[in-house]
Amino acid sequence: MQRDLSEELRRIYNGSPDELLLHTARYERLLALYHLSFPGQTSAFIVRAPGRVNLIGEHTDYNGYAVMPMAIDRDFVFILAPRTDGIIDIINESPSFERKTFDTRYPVPPYQQGDWGNYAKAAVHGILEAGWIDPKKSVGFQAVVGGTIPESAGLSSSSALVVASALAFLTVNDNQIDKAQLAELLARAERYVGSEGGGMDQAVSLLAETGKALKIDFFPLRTQPVGLPENLSFVVCNSLIRAPKSESIRYAYNRRVIECRLATALAAKAVEEQSGRKIHPNRLADLSGEKLRLEQCTVDKIVAQAIGEKPLSLKEIAQHLGETTEVVQKRLCTLRDGSMLTEPPDGFKIWNRYKHVVTEAQRVDLAVGAFQVGDASAIGKLMNESHASCRDDYEISCPELEALVSIGREQGAFGARLTGAGFGGCTVNAVPSNQVTRFIDGVTAAYYHGYARQEKDRPFTNYTNLHDVIFVCRATTGAGAWPSKGDR
Ligand code: GLA
Numbered sequence: 001m002q003r004d005l006s007e008e009l010r011r012i013y014n015g016s017p018d019e020l021l022l023h024t025a026r027y028e029r030l031l032a033l034y035h036l037s038f039p040g041q042t043s044a045f046i047v048r049a050p051g052r053v054n055l056i057g058e059h060t061d062y063n064g065y066a067v068m069p070m071a072i073d074r075d076f077v078f079i080l081a082p083r084t085d086g087i088i089d090i091i092n093e094s095p096s097f098e099r100k101t102f103d104t105r106y107p108v109p110p111y112q113q114g115d116w117g118n119y120a121k122a123a124v125h126g127i128l129e130a131g132w133i134d135p136k137k138s139v140g141f142q143a144v145v146g147g148t149i150p151e152s153a154g155l156s157s158s159s160a161l162v163v164a165s166a167l168a169f170l171t172v173n174d175n176q177i178d179k180a181q182l183a184e185l186l187a188r189a190e191r192y193v194g195s196e197g198g199g200m201d202q203a204v205s206l207l208a209e210t211g212k213a214l215k216i217d218f219f220p221l222r223t224q225p226v227g228l229p230e231n232l233s234f235v236v237c238n239s240l241i242r243a244p245k246s247e248s249i250r251y252a253y254n255r256r257v258i259e260c261r262l263a264t265a266l267a268a269k270a271v272e273e274q275s276g277r278k279i280h281p282n283r284l285a286d287l288s289g290e291k292l293r294l295e296q297c298t299v300d301k302i303v304a305q306a307i308g309e310k311p312l313s314l315k316e317i318a319q320h321l322g323e324t325t326e327v328v329q330k331r332l333c334t335l336r337d338g339s340m341l342t343e344p345p346d347g348f349k350i351w352n353r354y355k356h357v358v359t360e361a362q363r364v365d366l367a368v369g370a371f372q373v374g375d376a377s378a379i380g381k382l383m384n385e386s387h388a389s390c391r392d393d394y395e396i397s398c399p400e401l402e403a404l405v406s407i408g409r410e411q412g413a414f415g416a417r418l419t420g421a422g423f424g425g426c427t428v429n430a431v432p433s434n435q436v437t438r439f440i441d442g443v444t445a446a447y448y449h450g451y452a453r454q455e456k457d458r459p460f461t462n463y464t465n466l467h468d469v470i471f472v473c474r475a476t477t478g479a480g481a482w483p484s485k486g487d488r
Contacts, residue, residue: 034143050072100120106125152425162202263351384415384417
């Protein structure tokens with residue numbers, strides 16, 4: 001028996017009756033487009049995967065420390081049916097993204113860098129590579145896809161597309177999935193597009209719960225739902241500066257991943273020399289005070305003394321580690337695609353990156369407590385501190401995000417911070433629920449009708465609808481697939 005669409009949507013989005021009407025209209029529009037695109041053919045499934053807003057815990061995931069995002073009511077939806085010839089054929093509702101057709105033979109060769117189809121290919125390639133589906137027997141699918149997550153804005157539109165594509169592929173192949181295992185697989189699979197991301201985005205897209213944020217721990221993946229205080233709303237504001245993961249910010253992001261890898265090696269050496277014991281860390285969290293059974297401040301002091309607070313050249317790092325620069329480069333600066341990260345001209349900022357990651361991890365733990373007791377001002381303070389650390393030590397902010405964060409605070413947010421990888425994209429603001437309208441009006445006047453119009457030389461992206469650049473997030477449930485209501 002097929003479930004009723006609006007009942008399914010009520011469960012997923014948990015929104016007001018008006019919002020539900022809009023969601024239903026959107027799904028019906030996609031169903032209609034499916035019938036127009038594949039005349040006379042029945043749709044079999046609907047797949048949905050949400051984007052996310054990260055509330056706190058930035059750039060901690062790949063270091064093995066926790067994050068706390070929530071899934072949002074902006075997502076990718078696929079209307080699809082299986083194809084026994086193993087071909088995948090996807091039509092995007094948006095005319096800016098051309099139709100993609102490829103077959104599911106392994107390995108799946110990528111399109112050109114920056115092509116949207118690579119996110120679907122990343123999912124398929126990853127699943128085949130892991131042996132979850134036998135390429136010789138794999139069923140493909142034809143689909144119409146529609147997305148409402150602002151693109152290149154730090155809200156994980158790319159991971160949501162990877163997750164939706166994976167669920168579509170697994171569903172038509174009748175593959176029973178464990179969502180946590182799939183999240184881990186897709187975090188690796190997404191590196192197909194070239195950035196060395198952590199596992200936050202895929203995990204929250206798959207495992208989120210309605211009305212809750214999700215504290216996520218990694219290696220191994222564990223999740224803990226965290227209730228959201230009723231008197232607080234989370235408002236996302238897009239800076240209108242694009243931060244495309246697969247393009248310009250790739251180097252900046254990968255650089256930080258490598259800096260943390262170097263920090264791990266240097267910190268381990270320092271701790272080994274002090275304590276006389278051998279440690280074999282895979283990432284920074286393996287050197288936490290808790291793991292080493294030392295006070296965190298003791299570990300931090302050992303690291304600071306050993307490596308100093310100034311940026312280091314590759315040569316200096318190699319000297320610290322007692323190795324040649326070639327060995328260090330090969331062992332620690334190699335990216336997954338085999339290429340080597342070029343040395344940044346301003347040096348590797350090991351101490352600052354270390355400091356951000358360690359203090360951010362502490363803020364995530366404190367934030368869980370603050371959310372649990374509904375302490376809005378403590379939540380706001382932690383968000384503000386997180387932003388300062390992202391700006392000063394991790395250096396992932398930009399002038400537009402700075403303007404937007406200040407405006408957010410002036411307009412009554414308890415806390416405002418950049419969210420996601422940074423270098424542009426969005427801020428997230430914790431706003432008293434009864435002041436959301438006033439807040440949105442205030443930010444609109446000051447940023448969208450003020451700052452962004454005055455700074456004419458900056459590369460702001462255009463928008464047609466304010467609701468797509470500043471909006472309240474509803475915490476929705478994680479990704480899923482269900483039988484399509486069928487065809488009328
Ligand atoms: C991107 C990555 C995530 C995470 C964030 C920064 O979104 O995909 O894994 O590292 O940046 O917190």
